[in-house]
Amino acid sequence: QVTLMESGGGVVQSGESLRLSCVGSGFTFRWHGLAWFRQAPGKGREVISCISSADDSTYYSDSVKGRFTISRDNAKNTVYLQMNHLKPEDTGVYYCAAEAMGGCMRVSEESVYNYWGQGIHITVSA
Numbered sequence: 176q177v178t179l180m181e182s183g184g185g186v187v188q189s190g191e192s193l194r195l196s197c198v199g200s201g202f203t204f205r206w207h208g209l210a211w212f213r214q215a216p217g218k219g220r221e222v223i224s225c226i227s228s229a230d231d232s233t234y235y236s237d238s239v240k241g242r243f244t245i246s247r248d249n250a251k252n253t254v255y256l257q258m259n260h261l262k263p264e265d266t267g268v269y270y271c272a273a274e275a276m277g278g279c280m281r282v283s284e285e286s287v288y289n290y291w292g293q294g295i296h297i298t299v300s301a
Contacts, residue, residue, distance in 0.1 A: 177201035184295035195256040197271030205249040207273040215267040228277035
């Protein structure tokens with residue numbers, strides 16, 4: 176059974192930091208590209224970051240570039256999202272996702288992702 180399980184969400188104040196973790200099981204984690212998506216209240220889901228399987232190259236959306244850092248530890252089957260300088264507009268449900276192509280080449284296309292976590296809530300108060 177394939178699972179992706181996010182943790183580390185919660186309620187923080189503007190300017191604070193959080194680190195999300197996502198643990199995968201049931202598939203070959205190290206061969207997959209790994210992404211974080213975000214769905215803000217009343218909006219669609221958008222990709223905010225991705226890390227490739229081959230060389231750990233990364234992608235960040237403009238909205239989080241310079242504030243968020245994605246990393247992976249294949250030995251622990253875990254992908255992280257370090258979020259600094261959080262803003263109220265970062266509020267939403269965060270999902271991790273895994274894609275077998277591995278290269279984060281089509282980051283925004285949800286159809287390329289094979290596996291999804293259940294999502295975790297983050298609220299950033301002003």
